[in-house]
Amino acid sequence: MAVAEADLAVDRPRLRVNWTPYALILPTLLFLGVFFVYPMAQAVWLSATDPQTGALTWANFRRMSADLYFPQAVRYTLLIIALAVPLQVMLGLAIALLVNTRFRGHAFFLYLTAVPIGISDLAAGLIWLSIFTERGYLNAVLERLDVVQLPLIFLTVERTDWLLGAIVLTEVWRATAIVMIILLAGLQLIAKDYAETASVFGATRWQTLRHVILPLLRPSLQTALIIRTILAFQLFATVVTLAGRQIPVLAGEAYFWYSLYRSPNVASAYAVVILLFSGSITWLYLRFLRADEGRA
Amino acid sequence: MTLRRLGIYSASLLISAWVALPLLLITIAAFSPRDTLYAWPRRFWPEHFTLETLRFFLRFAGVWQSTLNSVLVAMLTIGLAFVIAAPAGYALARFRFRGRDSMQLAILATKMFPATVLSIPLAVAYIRWRLYDTLWGVAIVHTALSIPFVIVIVTSVFVGISYELEEAAMTLGSSRVNAFLRVTLPMAAPGLAAAAIFTFVLSWNEVFAATILTLNNRTLPALIVNSILGAGAPLHFRFAGGFFMIVPALIIIFLIRRYLLTLWGVTVR
Amino acid sequence: MAEIELHQLRKTYGKVVAIQEVSLRIPDGEFLVLLGPSGCGKTTTLRAIAGLEALDRGRILIGGRDVTPLPPGKRGIAMVFQSYAVFPHMRVLDNIVFGLRMRGVDAEERRRRAHEAAELLQIEDLLDRYPAQLSGGQRQRVAVARAIVMRPDVLLMDEPLSNLDALLRLHMRAELKRLHRELRSTTVYVTHDQVEALSLGDRIAVMRDGAVVQCDTPAVIYDAPAHRFVGGFIGSPPMNFLTGRLHRADGQLGVEVGGTAVPLPPSAGAALAAQGSVTIGIRPEHITVLFEAAPVGVPAQVSVLEPIGSHQLLTAQVGSELVKVAVPPEFAVEPGRRVWLRFDPVRLRLMDPATGQAIALAP
Numbered sequence: 001m002a003v004a005e006a007d008l009a010v011d012r013p014r015l016r017v018n019w020t021p022y023a024l025i026l027p028t029l030l031f032l033g034v035f036f037v038y039p040m041a042q043a044v045w046l047s048a049t050d051p052q053t054g055a056l057t058w059a060n061f062r063r064m065s066a067d068l069y070f071p072q073a074v075r076y077t078l079l080i081i082a083l084a085v086p087l088q089v090m091l092g093l094a095i096a097l098l099v100n101t102r103f104r105g106h107a108f109f110l111y112l113t114a115v116p117i118g119i120s121d122l123a124a125g126l127i128w129l130s131i132f133t134e135r136g137y138l139n140a141v142l143e144r145l146d147v148v149q150l151p152l153i154f155l156t157v158e159r160t161d162w163l164l165g166a167i168v169l170t171e172v173w174r175a176t177a178i179v180m181i182i183l184l185a186g187l188q189l190i191a192k193d194y195a196e197t198a199s200v201f202g203a204t205r206w207q208t209l210r211h212v213i214l215p216l217l218r219p220s221l222q223t224a225l226i227i228r229t230i231l232a233f234q235l236f237a238t239v240v241t242l243a244g245r246q247i248p249v250l251a252g253e254a255y256f257w258y259s260l261y262r263s264p265n266v267a268s269a270y271a272v273v274i275l276l277f278s279g280s281i282t283w284l285y286l287r288f289l290r291a292d293e294g295r296a
Numbered sequence: 297m298t299l300r301r302l303g304i305y306s307a308s309l310l311i312s313a314w315v316a317l318p319l320l321l322i323t324i325a326a327f328s329p330r331d332t333l334y335a336w337p338r339r340f341w342p343e344h345f346t347l348e349t350l351r352f353f354l355r356f357a358g359v360w361q362s363t364l365n366s367v368l369v370a371m372l373t374i375g376l377a378f379v380i381a382a383p384a385g386y387a388l389a390r391f392r393f394r395g396r397d398s399m400q401l402a403i404l405a406t407k408m409f410p411a412t413v414l415s416i417p418l419a420v421a422y423i424r425w426r427l428y429d430t431l432w433g434v435a436i437v438h439t440a441l442s443i444p445f446v447i448v449i450v451t452s453v454f455v456g457i458s459y460e461l462e463e464a465a466m467t468l469g470s471s472r473v474n475a476f477l478r479v480t481l482p483m484a485a486p487g488l489a490a491a492a493i494f495t496f497v498l499s500w501n502e503v504f505a506a507t508i509l510t511l512n513n514r515t516l517p518a519l520i521v522n523s524i525l526g527a528g529a530p531l532h533f534r535f536a537g538g539f540f541m542i543v544p545a546l547i548i549i550f551l552i553r554r555y556l557l558t559l560w561g562v563t564v565r
Numbered sequence: 566m567a568e569i570e571l572h573q574l575r576k577t578y579g580k581v582v583a584i585q586e587v588s589l590r591i592p593d594g595e596f597l598v599l600l601g602p603s604g605c606g607k608t609t610t611l612r613a614i615a616g617l618e619a620l621d622r623g624r625i626l627i628g629g630r631d632v633t634p635l636p637p638g639k640r641g642i643a644m645v646f647q648s649y650a651v652f653p654h655m656r657v658l659d660n661i662v663f664g665l666r667m668r669g670v671d672a673e674e675r676r677r678r679a680h681e682a683a684e685l686l687q688i689e690d691l692l693d694r695y696p697a698q699l700s701g702g703q704r705q706r707v708a709v710a711r712a713i714v715m716r717p718d719v720l721l722m723d724e725p726l727s728n729l730d731a732l733l734r735l736h737m738r739a740e741l742k743r744l745h746r747e748l749r750s751t752t753v754y755v756t757h758d759q760v761e762a763l764s765l766g767d768r769i770a771v772m773r774d775g776a777v778v779q780c781d782t783p784a785v786i787y788d789a790p791a792h793r794f795v796g797g798f799i800g801s802p803p804m805n806f807l808t809g810r811l812h813r814a815d816g817q818l819g820v821e822v823g824g825t826a827v828p829l830p831p832s833a834g835a836a837l838a839a840q841g842s843v844t845i846g847i848r849p850e851h852i853t854v855l856f857e858a859a860p861v862g863v864p865a866q867v868s869v870l871e872p873i874g875s876h877q878l879l880t881a882q883v884g885s886e887l888v889k890v891a892v893p894p895e896f897a898v899e900p901g902r903r904v905w906l907r908f909d910p911v912r913l914r915l916m917d918p919a920t921g922q923a924i925a926l927a928p
Contacts, residue, residue: 018391018393020387020391021387021388021390021391021393021396022387022393024383024384024386024387025383025384025387025388025399027379027380027381027383027384028380028381028383028384028443028447031380031439031440031443032402032406032440032443035414035418035436035437035439035440036406036409036414036440038417038421039413039414039415039417039418039421040409040413040414040417042417042418042420042421043413043414043416043417045417046416046417046420091311094307094311095311098304098307098308098311101304103301103304103305103308105308106308109308109311109312110557110562111550111553112312112315112316113311113312113315114549114553114556114557115315115319115546115549115550116315117549117556118497118501118542118545118546118548118549119501119542119545119546120500120501120502120503120517120541120545121503122501122503122517122520122521122538122541123501123538123541123542123545125538126322126520126534126535126537126538126541127318127319127321127322127538127542128318129534129535129538130318130321130322130325130534130535130538131318131321133531135333135334135335135336135338135531136338137321137338137340139338140337140338140339140340143336143337143338144337150336151336151338173314173315173318181557181560181562182560184562185560185561185562186561188561188562188563189561226408227407227408230408230409230410231410233410233412234410234411234412234504236412236503236504237503237504237517237521240521240524240525241524241534244524244525251412251504254412254416255504255507255508258416258419258508259507259508264416264417264419264420267416268416268417271410271412271413271416271417272413274410274412274413275409275410275413278408278409278410282408458648458650460646460648460650461650461652463615463617463637463644463646463650464644464646464650464652465652465663465667466616466617466636466637466638467615467616467617467637467638467642467643467644467664467721468638468643468663468664468667468711468715469638469639469664469667469668470638470667471636471638472636474667479652479654482654483653483654
């Protein structure tokens with residue numbers, strides 16, 4: 001034996017903790033701490049303090065709620081979400097199911113319907129503006145079909161339904177893509193066996209969809225709903241391009257209070273309202289769409 | 297053809313038209329001369345296609361500069377996001393450590409927070425920190441927004457590359473760093489590129505924070521929003537602007553479409 | 566000199582003990598197989614030798630050098646991974662010479678040695694291809710070539726054949742044996758396949774629950790397992806185990822099985838306590854089936870007869886225990902028939918029923 005037994009320090013324990021992963025993560029934590037957590041706290045702080053004295057006060061919130069546009073902003077924001085999000089989910093689900101049947105050309109169909117991911121809410125607003133504006137493509141079609149002689153003015157304060165409708169339509173057109181992808185991914189994870197078993201036991205396609213696939217798709221649906229709702233609360237550019245301030249929304253009001261009225265405190269109050277709404281609705285989703293325990 | 301097949305094909309056709317038509321229309325609008333756009337009765341197809349409208353847009357005060365700003369901000373965002381977030385993604389992929397799950401949860405949570413909330417208090421802070429109305433300021437916010445995505449992408453990239461390959465390199469005489477550079481990095485390159493491209497699109501499209509945080513050094517979306525709100529943007533300007541904004545994003549998404557879908561867990565046959 | 570010494574290796578993952586205390590000495594040029602079920606610690610031990618796992622305790626010496634603090638690249642080892650770990654973004658040639666490049670070997674020498682290795686592994690015509698264009702078996706050979714081109718002191722292999730189909734595995738087993746004869750490098754080979762172990766190893770270290778149960782030549786492992794576990798793991802089908810009682814009659818030591826007194830060979834030591842229950846181990850090929858009662862025949866009832874091709878496997882019931890017997894292909898018997906089993910006394914193995922340890926028969 002080349003090494004004497006006595007020299008073998010076999011009992012020395014080695015240092016266990018590896019600092020490398022923590023070092024690698026530190027920059028992210030620091031950065032997000034400063035540029036994410038801090039602003040969040042700042043927003044709450046700003047909303048609850050007087051800009052002059054720095055004293056704690058409800059004044060900003062009072063000013064916000066007393067404003068003419070506030071109740072409308074809340075109403076329209078919630079309305080847009082209540083209309084757009086379910087439509088997105090239904091359409092997204094339809095597209096995902098279609099793609100999943102793998103018909104000829106389904107790959108191209110998938111890529112096409114995924115395109116809107118690269119389109120901002122501003123661009124989407126401008127695109128649909130070209131359709132709904134007075135000298136837009138919708139009027140062009142109507143004129144061609146002899147439905148109208150003179151152009152209809154859709155996007156006007158007198159036609160709030162149309163304004164709202166255009167906004168919802170644009171949102172659905174743009175944002176369905178991300179819902180579709182989330183649902184499609186979830187769909188593909190559901191083993192074919194489940195659907196096949198159901199059909200062996202006599203379930204029609206609709207029954208299989210309702211009783212087998214949708215329940216299994218719950219986590220994806222939950223994710224999609226949460227993401228889309230939170231993003232919908234921040235809707236700004238689409239509304240502004242299509243309706244200006246005729247349709248007030250929470251994010252828009254926040255913007256105006258900051259830039260127009262030069263009151264970052266009230267703007268922060270709006271931000272806090274958005275935060276609260278997003279948080280509570282997320283909590284509601286998580287609560288009522290909780291995936292069943294013991295699911296396969 | 298069965299009824300079901302027919303239903304599937306017609307539904308897909310309908311939806312495809314619904315997605316494609318507006319894109320087609322804005323493209324036509326961007327290449328239609330001003331008169332056509334304002335005329336009544338409104339024609340779909342202009343007499344002749346023209347570059348005038350786009351030229352008008354590009355020559356409009358501040359557009360070219362703000363486009364450059366947008367590109368610059370996007371580049372800065374990519375750089376920052378990678379330097380900060382890519383190592384974290386690698387750590388989550390390769391190491392098992394205490395706090396790993398909470399970390400992943402935290403990343404997820406940031407995605408769930410409304411970003412609007414960020415820009416307003418940051419605007420106040422930026423004035424203090426002298427970052428207001430700077431491209432760096434916007435890039436920082438965009439970085440914060442893109443970090444969760446970059447981490448998720450980078451993590452999945454490195455999870456997909458077996459650590460055994462690095463180990464094999466080490467048994468053959470590589471140092472740990474060398475093994476990473478020679479073996480893992482080349483294999484990770486396509487995925488990392490896709491992450492960078494995705495970050496670019498995210499930054500290029502971002503509107504709210506850019507509008508709040510800039511005054512003179514605007515990005516393109518900020519400029520356009522401001523023009524619209526200031527009522528200084530005629531229709532053909534808007535249409536050209538819409539088209540101009542979507543073109544790079546669409547090209548890019550088209551190029552990395554396969555990877556993007558795989559990323560979200562979708563397999564394309 | 567590439568002798569390997571493992572001194573009291575220990576490795577835990579949190580609460581899980583992967584290696585309890587492994588000590589082995591592997592002489593230069595030996596082909597040692599680490600054999601055991603999954604989770605027994607064989608791969609961990611191999612990776613510890615490679616330097617890919619940090620040990621809690623223990624020392625590893627290669628060629629007399631303490632390599633424990635050294636990284637894998639400096640230990641004089643080369644490794645073939647179970648997944649082959651062939652670099653997908655490099656051609657086969659570049660894969661093979663990777664290690665040589667790391668060591669700064671010049672291009673001419675690299676090419677020469679690569680061709681040498683490729684020839685040995687019969688993959689010369691694949692050198693320009695990319696791994697994605699190769700079959701699993703070809704990739705495996707690239708992995709082996711990449712390792713042997715290093716002319717390592719120690720060659721480590723982690724289940725290199727387990728991902729191949731049965732026929733290819735058979736072929737590659739012979740190839741590896743031939744390779745070892747030519748290269749004569751000290752090799753540590755991990756497998757869960759006992760046939761591989763018996764065929765390839767100069768010695769086999771049977772492991773279970775992080776410890777080496779027995780380390781010996783294949784013949785000894787097969788004929789004289791040190792533990793019930795070893796007997797039950799090696800051999801296909803494995804050793805039969807029956808309960809019995811030691812007793813002494815007429816100065817003759819014997820075991821009572823199923824009511825019959827089976828004599829032990831005369832050389833069986835007086836060291837054995839002449840009472841107490843034991844576990845008897847006997848391999849299927851060391852049992853003869855009799856159709857008439859014999860004084861040393863253990864009564865049994867035929868359960869199933871399975872043709873295996875070269876012979877048949879008879880399952881018989883002795884009391885409440887099942888015994889498998891190897892019988893010739895033309896052997897015929899009906900299920901349910903009463904038979905008597907005669908155990909070859911020389912091949913009988915005794916084990917402690919509580920610990921499973923083998924009880925030595927010779928003094």
